[in-house]
Amino acid sequence: MASPDVAKVASAPVIALPSTSRHGRVELKSWQPSYAPSLAASLNNRAIWLQLRDHVPSPYTLANAEWWIDYCSKSQNWPNVLTFDEHGIETIGAKRSCHFAIVTQNPTTGEDEAIGSIGLVHGSDVARRTAELGYWLAESHWGMGIMGEVVPMFMQWAWEAFPGLIRVHGEVYATNGRSASVLEKSEFEYEGSQIGAAWKDGRIGHMLTFACLRPGLGLSGLRIDRSVSERN
Numbered sequence: 529m530a531s532p533d534v535a536k537v538a539s540a541p542v543i544a545l546p547s548t549s550r551h552g553r554v555e556l557k558s559w560q561p562s563y564a565p566s567l568a569a570s571l572n573n574r575a576i577w578l579q580l581r582d583h584v585p586s587p588y589t590l591a592n593a594e595w596w597i598d599y600c601s602k603s604q605n606w607p608n609v610l611t612f613d614e615h616g617i618e619t620i621g622a623k624r625s626c627h628f629a630i631v632t633q634n635p636t637t638g639e640d641e642a643i644g645s646i647g648l649v650h651g652s653d654v655a656r657r658t659a660e661l662g663y664w665l666a667e668s669h670w671g672m673g674i675m676g677e678v679v680p681m682f683m684q685w686a687w688e689a690f691p692g693l694i695r696v697h698g699e700v701y702a703t704n705g706r707s708a709s710v711l712e713k714s715e716f717e718y719e720g721s722q723i724g725a726a727w728k729d730g731r732i733g734h735m736l737t738f739a740c741l742r743p744g745l746g747l748s749g750l751r752i753d754r755s756v757s758e759r760n
């Protein structure tokens with residue numbers, strides 16, 4: 529069993545929204561075994577599942593929640609922090625967790641409960657300096673502006689935590705206006721659509737790609753003309 533000190537460190541907020549925020553205390557924390565019931569209760573929702581990939585089970589049970597929390601707690605499942613010096617020489621650093629619970633306090637018990645999730649899935653091979661952003665929020669908390677505040681703060685954390693990252697992208701079903709809106713107000717740029725790229729709930733879906741590029745690299749807004757690739 530973890531010592532009290534370890535448990536305390538693990539439950540410290542990674543990111544806390546400003547206390548002036550209009551929805552009370554919302555924090556990002558490492559996944560804790562105690563969040564399993566609230567995770568299962570929040571994510572066992574078809575409206576959320578319809579916007580996620582099929583590796584998320586539906587219905588979503590307590591056992592599924594326990595599996596996810598266990599997965600997130602094991603450092604062998606975390607990506608390595610990559611760094612690159614001015615000559616492009618790559619160093620593979622320590623592993624670092626990058627999936628967090630979005631937590632608020634239960635008004636009755638005062639206990640933390642998970643109302644959502646946010647995290648990165650890092651690319652491999654030539655895409656190893658990129659990651660895909662994923663998130664969801666309990667339906668009872670939609671439309672309060674929470675994710676519009678969480679995503680920019682998470683991105684600030686991500687650029688610092690993973691200094692080798694160049695690009696973070698989000699893949700959104702074309703029918704998911706809420707998520708597209710969250711990304712656009714978090715400084716992700718719309719890059720384009722992939723027609724027929726998804727098969728979800730027995731239907732053909734179209735995907736929209738949004739990307740956020742590391743500030744200071746001068747890549748934001750860059751457009752590549754197709755004719756350039758034809759000439760080379």
Ligand SMILES: CC(C)(COP(=O)(O)OP(=O)(O)OC[C@H]1O[C@@H](n2cnc3c(N)ncnc32)[C@H](O)[C@@H]1OP(=O)(O)O)[C@@H](O)C(=O)NCCC(=O)NCCS
Pocket residue numbers: 575576577579580663664665666669670671672673674675676677698699700701704705706707709710713
């Ligand atoms: C997407 C999701 C995280 C949004 O969280 P949220 O906290 O409700 O988002 P916010 O309140 O910060 O912002 C939602 C925005 O969508 C807008 N919106 C609401 N309904 C909309 C609709 N039908 N079409 C387009 N935009 C819509 C809101 O006006 C708001 O934008 P604004 O702040 O500029 O007014 C949440 O709806 C969710 O978990 N959905 C299911 C899972 C999911 O889609 N995950 C992302 C997969 S890519």
